[in-house]
Amino acid sequence: MKINDSEDQGQHSARTLACAAALTAALMPAPVMAQTPSPLAEWQYSEGILLEQMFEPELPKWRIRVGPAVSFQPTYDGADSYRLYAGPSIDIRYRDRFFLSTGEGLGWNVLTGPNWRIGVAVAYDLGWSQANDIDHLNGLGDISPAPALRLLGEYVVSKSFPLVLRADIRHTFGGAGGWVGDLGAYMPMPGSSERFVWFAGPSVTFADAHYMNSFFGVNAEQAAHSRYPQYHASAGVKSVGFGVGATWIFHKHWMLSADAAFQQLVGSAEQSPVTQRAGSGVLALSVNYNF
Numbered sequence: 001m002k003i004n005d006s007e008d009q010g011q012h013s014a015r016t017l018a019c020a021a022a023l024t025a026a027l028m029p030a031p032v033m034a035q036t037p038s039p040l041a042e043w044q045y046s047e048g049i050l051l052e053q054m055f056e057p058e059l060p061k062w063r064i065r066v067g068p069a070v071s072f073q074p075t076y077d078g079a080d081s082y083r084l085y086a087g088p089s090i091d092i093r094y095r096d097r098f099f100l101s102t103g104e105g106l107g108w109n110v111l112t113g114p115n116w117r118i119g120v121a122v123a124y125d126l127g128w129s130q131a132n133d134i135d136h137l138n139g140l141g142d143i144s145p146a147p148a149l150r151l152l153g154e155y156v157v158s159k160s161f162p163l164v165l166r167a168d169i170r171h172t173f174g175g176a177g178g179w180v181g182d183l184g185a186y187m188p189m190p191g192s193s194e195r196f197v198w199f200a201g202p203s204v205t206f207a208d209a210h211y212m213n214s215f216f217g218v219n220a221e222q223a224a225h226s227r228y229p230q231y232h233a234s235a236g237v238k239s240v241g242f243g244v245g246a247t248w249i250f251h252k253h254w255m256l257s258a259d260a261a262f263q264q265l266v267g268s269a270e271q272s273p274v275t276q277r278a279g280s281g282v283l284a285l286s287v288n289y290n291f
Contacts (some may be wrong), residue, residue, distance in 0.1 A: 038073055039263035041203035042242040043166045043184040045103025050154045051162055053096050054115050065070055065092045069286035071261025076128045078275035089286040115156040122226040123148045123285040127175045136224055139226025143214055178211025198246035209235040216272035231266035240264050259284040
């Protein structure tokens with residue numbers, strides 16, 4: 001981001017970047033990625049939303065963005081095989097209060113301010129099917145899809161320094177179960193404009209023992225029916241990552257968006273016998289129509 005000597009010029013430059021960043025709110029990957037463990041950072045599912053509300057206080061009552069999306073990502077967390085997923089990209093918001101999104105779920109921003117929000121949402125986790133990778137998952141059983149309740153919060157440092165800090169914690173009821181939390185940060189990068197904007201930032205994911213053992217542990221029954229020895233995964237940091245997102249506004253109502261991210265499993269997740277590859281990436285593309 002260019003730093004000018006004049007404070008007014010600096011704020012104007014930041015405002016230009018942030019307004020462009022707001023248009024990336026339609027950058028929502030396919031739903032199969034949205035709530036299933038993925039190398040994508042949680043902030044990449046809603047990038048630009050808070051900046052849009054901060055720099056455009058007179059937002060329309062309804063914001064509706066829809067389109068097709070596709071992603072190329074690991075078959076499961078820790079897999080060495082990849083699959084292509086396709087589905088709709090949906091982001092519907094009423095003022096700054098209610099939202100329905102393939103990225104964030106169905107939710108309500110309970111508390112909002114000029115540069116922050118705290119919300120709750122109902123989301124979902126697709127788990128995994130051992131049929132997706134029978135060579136490595138056979139005998140471990142399926143992790144069934146399940147609803148999840150999430151609490152999220154975002155904060156923008158300032159208009160002149162539009163760094164967005166995000167925290168997200170969720171609990172799955174059924175399926176994998178357990179608690180998962182994410183901390184992340186991102187901001188507009190140099191070269192962003194009213195037609196093209198890109199973001200970048202790091203993330204870290206934590207999980208409790210229940211969740212970790214659902215995906216990375218091997219109990220006695222699973223060990224008896226699979227190729228793996230018994231293994232207990234501990235609570236703690238699950239992964240660290242870095243993501244990049246970009247959107248090109250090529251028409252008044254149309255935008256092309258891309259997300260890429262790299263994730264490195266650490267601790268018990270990395271050491272698990274189920275993990276075939278600790279480092280993995282993802283690429284997601286979507287074309288969205290802004291009503």
